[in-house]
Amino acid sequence: SGSNIVPSDATVGLAFSAAWALGILFVANSGQGIAEVRNLVQGDLLLVCTCHLVIIGLVAFCVWATTLLTWKDQKLIAFDKDMAQALGYDTNKWELVFYGLLGLSIVAGIRFAGLLLIFTYLVVPPIAGLCLAKSIEKAAIVSVACSLLGTLLGLTTSFHYDLPATPMITIFCVAITIFAALIARRGQPPENCSQ
Numbered sequence: 001s002g003s004n005i006v007p008s009d010a011t012v013g014l015a016f017s018a019a020w021a022l023g024i025l026f027v028a029n030s031g032q033g034i035a036e037v038r039n040l041v042q043g044d045l046l047l048v049c050t051c052h053l054v055i056i057g058l059v060a061f062c063v064w065a066t067t068l069l070t071w072k073d074q075k076l077i078a079f080d081k082d083m084a085q086a087l088g089y090d091t092n093k094w095e096l097v098f099y100g101l102l103g104l105s106i107v108a109g110i111r112f113a114g115l116l117l118i119f120t121y122l123v124v125p126p127i128a129g130l131c132l133a134k135s136i137e138k139a140a141i142v143s144v145a146c147s148l149l150g151t152l153l154g155l156t157t158s159f160h161y162d163l164p165a166t167p168m169i170t171i172f173c174v175a176i177t178i179f180a181a182l183i184a185r186r187g188q189p190p191e192n193c194s195q
Helices: 008-027 033-042 050-069 072-078 081-086 093-111 115-132 136-161 165-185
Strands: none
Touching: 033 165, 050 072, 050 093, 072 081, 072 093, 072 115, 093 115, 115 165, 136 165
């Protein structure tokens, strides 16, 4: 079938592109259109107001709660699609749920944090999680911990040296991930960490 031709990575890319385009369209007709698009790329974490934090918090809670409630189903479909289909799962529906959550997170995040930081959070800390953990659950926990540590270090450095917050957070997340990969190579690396 056609759904088997398109790899999962490509579908994630499509979701990211669509969410990015939607983010631009939301601000295209505003009075500060070009400045808003620039802000979408770079983000402006230090100027996020309380109402924006509430929106981000609500979106994050909805995504977190849905993921928590459907974790076992989504894990089965992501890692053993054939088994899921044999058990009667509508894998297309479940993939749509996953990509819908991903798209919602991207749209909410890009508006306030910018493209660079959202892309960093989606890609960089999960690599550290895969290098340091032997199960997907532990990898998720390590990924969140690396994101929080990178954010804390980046914001602190940004504040003390008057540097832009988003690039500093990105640099620290990348550094933490490289450190995690080095630790995994020195010890007994899990099979899911690329050599």
